[in-house]
Amino acid sequence: MLSDETGRTDQRRGSPPDPDEDAARAYLDEVRREIDDEVRRRRVSGDLPPNIERELDQLFLAHSPLGGRGAALRDMLRLVDASVFIDPVVPVESRRPGGTTVKRGLRSLSLWYLRYVTHQVSEFATAVSRALHVLDAQVTDLRHKVEALAVPPSLAIRVPWAHNVAAWWVPPVIGELAGHDGRVLHAACGDGWLVGALVARQVDAYGVDPRSSVPGPELDSLDLRVEDVVEHLGAVAPGSLHAVVLSGVAEGSGHVERRRLLEGAVRSLSAEGVLLVHSLTPASWDGDDAPVEADMAAARPYRPRTWTAVLDDLGLEATVAEGPDGRDYLVTGRRHDGR
Amino acid sequence: MTAEPEHAEPGAPGTPEPETGTMKVAFVTPRYGVEVMGGAESAARQLAEHLVADCGWQVEVFSTCALDHITWDNVLPPGDSVLNGVTVHRFASSSGRVPEFYELDGRLRVAPAEASLEQSRRWLELNGPVTPDLIEALRHSDAQVVAFYPYLYYPTVMGIEATAAPAVLHPAAHDEPALYLKVFDATFSDADAICYHTAAERRLVQRRHRVAQIPQIELGLGVSPVVDGGRPGAAVLGIGDRPYVVSVGRVDDHKGSSMLAAFFRLYKKRHPGPLALALVGPIAATIPDHEDIVLTGSVTEADKCDIVRDAMISISPSALESFSLVVLEAWEQSVPVVVNATCDPTREHCERSGGGLWFGSYREFEAVLERLSADAELRRLLGVRGHAYVQRYYQWPNLIRRYGSFLTTVRRRHEAARA
Numbered sequence: 001m002l003s004d005e006t007g008r009t010d011q012r013r014g015s016p017p018d019p020d021e022d023a024a025r026a027y028l029d030e031v032r033r034e035i036d037d038e039v040r041r042r043r044v045s046g047d048l049p050p051n052i053e054r055e056l057d058q059l060f061l062a063h064s065p066l067g068g069r070g071a072a073l074r075d076m077l078r079l080v081d082a083s084v085f086i087d088p089v090v091p092v093e094s095r096r097p098g099g100t101t102v103k104r105g106l107r108s109l110s111l112w113y114l115r116y117v118t119h120q121v122s123e124f125a126t127a128v129s130r131a132l133h134v135l136d137a138q139v140t141d142l143r144h145k146v147e148a149l150a151v152p153p154s155l156a157i158r159v160p161w162a163h164n165v166a167a168w169w170v171p172p173v174i175g176e177l178a179g180h181d182g183r184v185l186h187a188a189c190g191d192g193w194l195v196g197a198l199v200a201r202q203v204d205a206y207g208v209d210p211r212s213s214v215p216g217p218e219l220d221s222l223d224l225r226v227e228d229v230v231e232h233l234g235a236v237a238p239g240s241l242h243a244v245v246l247s248g249v250a251e252g253s254g255h256v257e258r259r260r261l262l263e264g265a266v267r268s269l270s271a272e273g274v275l276l277v278h279s280l281t282p283a284s285w286d287g288d289d290a291p292v293e294a295d296m297a298a299a300r301p302y303r304p305r306t307w308t309a310v311l312d313d314l315g316l317e318a319t320v321a322e323g324p325d326g327r328d329y330l331v332t333g334r335r336h337d338g339r
Numbered sequence: 340m341t342a343e344p345e346h347a348e349p350g351a352p353g354t355p356e357p358e359t360g361t362m363k364v365a366f367v368t369p370r371y372g373v374e375v376m377g378g379a380e381s382a383a384r385q386l387a388e389h390l391v392a393d394c395g396w397q398v399e400v401f402s403t404c405a406l407d408h409i410t411w412d413n414v415l416p417p418g419d420s421v422l423n424g425v426t427v428h429r430f431a432s433s434s435g436r437v438p439e440f441y442e443l444d445g446r447l448r449v450a451p452a453e454a455s456l457e458q459s460r461r462w463l464e465l466n467g468p469v470t471p472d473l474i475e476a477l478r479h480s481d482a483q484v485v486a487f488y489p490y491l492y493y494p495t496v497m498g499i500e501a502t503a504a505p506a507v508l509h510p511a512a513h514d515e516p517a518l519y520l521k522v523f524d525a526t527f528s529d530a531d532a533i534c535y536h537t538a539a540e541r542r543l544v545q546r547r548h549r550v551a552q553i554p555q556i557e558l559g560l561g562v563s564p565v566v567d568g569g570r571p572g573a574a575v576l577g578i579g580d581r582p583y584v585v586s587v588g589r590v591d592d593h594k595g596s597s598m599l600a601a602f603f604r605l606y607k608k609r610h611p612g613p614l615a616l617a618l619v620g621p622i623a624a625t626i627p628d629h630e631d632i633v634l635t636g637s638v639t640e641a642d643k644c645d646i647v648r649d650a651m652i653s654i655s656p657s658a659l660e661s662f663s664l665v666v667l668e669a670w671e672q673s674v675p676v677v678v679n680a681t682c683d684p685t686r687e688h689c690e691r692s693g694g695g696l697w698f699g700s701y702r703e704f705e706a707v708l709e710r711l712s713a714d715a716e717l718r719r720l721l722g723v724r725g726h727a728y729v730q731r732y733y734q735w736p737n738l739i740r741r742y743g744s745f746l747t748t749v750r751r752r753h754e755a756a757r758a
Contacts, residue, residue, distance in 0.1 A: 024720060028693050031717060035710055039702045048702075056605070056701035059598045064658040064681040065514030181756065183552055204752065206554065221744065223554050226538070235545035237528060240552045268552070 054082030073136050080132060084125040088114040156188035156210050156229070157248045157293045159280065162328050163190060165197050169278050169323065169330040173245060176332070177203050182242020182270055187229040188249050192222040204242075208232045230257065233264025241268045247278040251285060252297030266314045266333075275316060275333040277307065284327040307331045363397040364390060364746060365482035365504070369468055369492045371402035371427060372415065378662065379489040379511040382536075382560050384425075386486070389561070389739040391424035396743070399426040401477050401494070403468045411435030411468035428476060432468035440465035448516035459520035469493050474501050484746050484753075486534070489661075491517055496526050505531035505753035507746065512544050513659040514683075519547060532749040534558050534742075536662035539683035554752065556745045560664055561735030562671045565648070568641030572649030575642050576617050576633050583615040583633075584708070585650035587643060587665040588657070590634060591623040595656030595679060600626045602704045607631050609705070614712065619646055648672045651718065652711055658682045667733055670694050670725030675718045677707055694725025 042048070057079050088111060092103035161167070173194070177184055178201040186194050189207025198205035199222065206223035225232070229249055244265040250258060265275055279301045285294050294300075302310065304320040311318040316333035323329055368383040375381065387398045404413040413431045420427050443462055447454045454462070474497045477485070485504045487495040489511035499506045508530035512518055527533075527548040533555040535541040545551050573580055584603075590596040596618060603616045607629075617633045618626065626634060638646070647653060653669035655678045663685045669676050670692070678685035680699035689695035696711070698704040711718055 024693060024724065027720070031710070032696070035696070035703065035706045038706045038710075039700075042706070043702060052605070053701065056602065059601055060700060062598070063593055063595060064679070185552070202755070204755075206552075221748075223556075225555075227551075231545075232551050235549050235551035237549040237552060240549075 050082050054079060057082070073139070077129070077132055077136060080125075080129050084122060084129050086118040086121045086125070088118040090114070155249070155252045155293060155297055157252055157291050157297075158190065159248060159291055159328075162278065162280070163193070163247060165193055169321070169328070170194065170197065172321065172330065173276055173278075174198060174201055174203075176274060176276065177201075177205075177243055177245075180242050182273070183240065184243040184245065185232075185236070185241055185268070186245045186247070187232070188247065189224055190248075192224045194245065194247070195222050195224065230260050230264055233261065233268055236264070236268040238267050239270050239273075241273060242270055243274045243276060244268060245276045245278075250277050250279050251301040252293055252299065254298035258299065262310065262314055266316060269335070271335060273335070275311070275331075277331040277333070278328065279307075279331065280328050281322075281326060287327075304329050304331070307333075361396075362394075362484065362743075362746065362750065363399070363482045365477070365480050365485045366398065366400045366488060367473070367477060367485060367494050367498045368400065368402055368488045369411070369470075369494050370405055370408060371400050371429075372406070372422065374406055378660070378664065379509070381664075382509070382511070382662070383486070383488040385560060385563075385735075386739075386742060387425045388423045389735055390743065393736065393739045394743045397426075398424075399428060399480070399482065401428050401430070401473050401480070401498070403432050403470055403473065403494070404429050405432065405435070405468055409436055428473075430470050430473040430476065432470045433472075434464070434469045435467035437465050437467070440467075447520065451516040451519035452521075454520055456521045459522035462517075462520060463493055463496055463522050466491075467493065470497075474498055477502055480504070483750050486746075487530075490523060490526055496522060499526055499529050505749050507532045507534055507749055509534045509536075510540065510544055511536065511661045512540055513661055514543055515659060518543075524548065528553075531753060532556075532745070534745070536560070537684040537687055539687045540661050543683065554749060556741065558738060558742055558745075559662060559733055560667075561738045562664070562667050562729055562733050563735075565644050565672060566640045567648075568639070568645040570642075570645050572646040575638075575645050576615070576635065578615050578617075578633060581613040581615050582651050582712075583617050583649075584652045584654055585617045585619055585646055585669075586654045586656060587619045587647060587668070588655075589620050589623055590618045590626065593657075593659065595658060596624050597626065599654060599656035600629070600632055602701050603632060604629055605701065606705055606708060610709065610712075614651075617646060617650070619643060644672070647674055650674055652677055652708070655679065655682070655685050657685075660684050663688070666695070667729050670722070670729045673719075673722035673726045675711065675721030676725065677704075677711070688728070692725050692728030694721050694728055696721070 090107055092100050092107055094100045094103055174197060177198060180203070182204065184198060184203055184205040186198070186205060186207045188209040188211065189195050190209060192207055195205045195207040208225050208227050208229055210226070210228050212226055246265065249261065253261060269275060280290070282301050282303060284290060285301050304322065307320060308318045311331070311333040315335055317336050318331050318333045321330045366383050366387050368380050370380045371384060387400055390396045390398050403411065404415040404417055405411040406414050411432050412435060415429055417429050417431045420429070443458070443465060447458060447462055470493060473494055477498050478501050482504050484507060485498070485502045486507045486509060487498055488509040489495065490508060495508070499508065506529065508527065510533065517523070527544065527550045530550070530553060533550060533553055535544070535555060535557045536559050538557055541555065541557060568575070573583065576583065586596065586599055588594055600616070600618070607614070615631045615633060617635060619635045619638055621637045622634055626632065647669055653665070653674050653676045655663055655666050655676060658679045658681045660682050661684055666676050666678065666685055666688055676689065676695035678689055678695055678697045680686060680697040680703070686697050689697055696707045698707050
C-alpha cells in the first residue's frame with residue numbers, strides 16, 4: 001500500500017524515474033519524428049512514381065487488419081487518388097503466337113467504347129475522391145477543435161485518506177459483498193487494496209484501473225488490469241456481475257463519460273446485483289486538501305440527492321450513507337425489482 | 340514510443356507459488372509435436388513441458404495425428420505416447436479442410452459478423468480437423484483444468500462445450516475474419532478463464548466478445564536459451580561477408596513475406612550496396628529470384644540462432660501475430676527489430692521495450708531501413724533495450740510460476756463454485 005500524500009506519484013516501483021530510461025525514450029521519440037518527417041518530405045518530392053507507390057501500398061494492405069492502428073484516413077486517400085484514373089488502354093502482351101496482334105486489333109476496335117466508359121468512371125471516381133478530401137479536411141478540423149476541449153477519459157483520482165481498507169466506507173462494502181457468489185468489479189482498483197480485502201473474505205473480486213501504475217501481469221495472485229473503466233464495462237457481458245464498486249472514478253469524469261460509466265455498470269449487474277459508489281462531497285472537492293486532479297477535472301462530484309435521481313433514472317433505488325466528517329459518502333444502488 | 344511498461348517488478352511479494360505435484364492439466368491443441376511449426380501449437384507444447392519440468396505437474400495433451408494445418412492429414416499414428424514428460428493422446432480426424440471450405444470462406448470473410456450461426460458452424464467443420472473421438476476422450480479425462488489453444492478450430496470449440504473441468508482458453512487471436520463468426524461466441528463466453536499473449540490481444544478480443552468479466556491473465560511466452568552454432572551468420576547463409584537483415588518464420592503471403600521481398604527489391608534498386616535479405620523458414624510462397632534475397636527454407640535451431648545473431652536487423656513483416664516469439668528471440672540476442680505498424684502485438688512489444696521501429700508503408704520501410712543501416716549506435720540502443728525487455732518479462736521460470744499460480748486459482752474458483 002502506498003503512503004503517497006499527494007496522490008500524484010506512485011512509489012510502488014520503489015525507485016525514482018530512471019534518467020537514462022527517460023533519455024533513451026526521448027531519443028527514440030526523436031528518431032521516430034525524424035523518420036516521419038523524412039517520409040513526409042519524400043512523399044511531397046514525388047521521387048517515387050505514383051503507380052509504383054500505389055502497388056506497394058496495396059501489397060502492404062493486402063494482409064493488414066482493417067482496423068489496424070496504421071490505417072489512417074490520409075493513407076487510404078492516397079490509395080483512392082492513385083486509383084482514380086481508369087486506363088482504357090488494355091495490355092496486349094500474350095504468350096500465344098499472334099496473340100499480341102489479335103489483342104492489339106481488338107483494343108483498337110474497342111478503344112472508342114472503352115474510352116467513353118472509363119472517362120465517366122474516372123469522372124465519378126474523381127468526384128468521390130474530392131468529396132473524401134473535403135471530408136478528411138473537415139474531420140481533421142473537427143478533431144483539432146475537439147482535442148482542445150477534450151478531457152482525460154475515465155479520470156481516476158487517488159484519495160489516500162479515503163482509498164484504503166481503514167476508511168469508514170470499506171467495512172460496509174465488504175459486509176455487503178461477503179457471502180455472495182457473484183463476481184465483483186472494483187474500479188479504480190489502484191494497487192488492489194480493496195480487491196485483496198474482498199478476496200480474503202472469499203469474494204470473487206477483480207479490479208480495473210486506467211492508470212499504468214497498477215500492478216499488471218506480474219501479480220496474478222489478484223486479477224488486476226490496466227484498462228479504461230468505461231471500455232472495460234462495455235466489454236463485460238450483461239448481467240454477469242454481482243456488484244460494481246466505483247471509487248475515485250465518478251467524481252471528476254465529465255457528465256457524458258459519467259453517464260456512460262454508470263450505464264455500463266448497471267448493464268453489467270445481475271438482477272440481484274448492487275452498485276456501490278464512493279464519492280467525495282462537492283464541499284470536499286472544493287477544499288484545500290482535495291486531490292490536485294480536482295482542478296483539472298471536467299466536472300465535480302454529484303450531491304447525494306443527485307445520485308438518487310440519477311440512479312433512479314437508470315432503474316436503481318439508491319441509498320446514501322454520509323461519512324463521519326462530511327467529506328465523502330457511499331451510494332448503494334439496487335434494482336427497483338431486486339433486493 | 341513513450342508508453343511505459345504497465346508491470347510491477349517480477350517476483351513481487353504476495354504472489355503464491357504454484358502447487359507442485361498436485362495438479363493435472365490437459366491441453367487441447369489441433370497439432371502437437373516437435374515437428375509442428377506454428378505459433379500457437381509450439382506455445383502449447385512449451386507451456387505443457389514447462390509445467391511438467393518446473394512444477395512437477397501431470398500434463399496430458401489431446402491432439403490429432405496431423406502435422407499440416409491446411410490438410411489436417413492423419414500422418415502420425417493415433418494412440419498414446421510420451422514426449423518430454425507429457426502424455427500425448429492422438430486421435431485421427433474424420434475430416435480435414437475440404438475444398439468447399441474455400442468457397443464458403445470466401446463468401447463469409449466479406450462480412451463475417453453477418454454470417455448465420457449455421458453458416459459459421461459449417462465453416463468450422465469444413466476448416467477441420469473434425470475430431471469427435473478426441474472430444475469423447477476429453478469428456479472422460481480426469482484433468483483438473485483443461486487449456487485450449489487456439490480458439491480457431493473444432494477441438495477447442497467442441498471441447499469447451501464438452502469438458503466438465505474448468506476451461507482455460509488461450510485464444511491466440513488475430514484481427515482476422517474468423518474472429519467475428521458467431522460460432523466462436525460460446526467458445527469465448529463459456530471459457531472459465533482466458534490467457535492472452537499480450538494486452539493488444541486482450542483489447543482485440545474484448546472489442547468483439549463481451550468477456551471482460553472472465554478471470555484472465557496476460558502471459559506471453561518465454562524465450563528458450565540461445566543454441567549457438569558457432570558459425571558466422573553470413574557463412575550459414577553463404578553470402579560471404581555481406582551485411583544482411585533477416586526475417587524468421589514461415590515464408591508466406593499471409594505472413595507478409597512477399598510484401599517484404601517486394602519492398603526490399605525496390606529498396607535495393609534505390610540504395611545499391613551489399614545489404615542482403617535472408618528469409619529463414621519453411622517456404623509456402625513464391626518469391627521471385629533476386630541476387631540480394633536468400634531463402635534458406637527450414638534450418639536447424641543452431642543455424643537460425645547464428646543467422647539472427649549476426650543480422651543487422653530482424654524484420655517481422657506480418658500484420659497477423661498474436662505474440663511473435665521471433666521478435667523476442669531477436670532481442671534475446673540484442674538484435675534490433677522492425678515490425679509491421681498495423682500488427683498491434685508486435686508494435687506493442689516495440690513501444691513498451693523501446694527495442695524496435697515499425698513501418699506502415701514502403702516509404703516508412705525505406706526511411707527506417709535507411710536510418711538503421713546508417714546508424715550503428717541506434718541499432719545498439721534498440722538491441723540493448725529489447726534484450727532488457729525480454730530478460731524482465733519473458734523468462735520461463737517467472738512465466739511458468741505465474742501460469743501455475745493462475746491455473747491453481749482457476750481450479751479453486753471452479754471448485755468453490757461447485758461447492
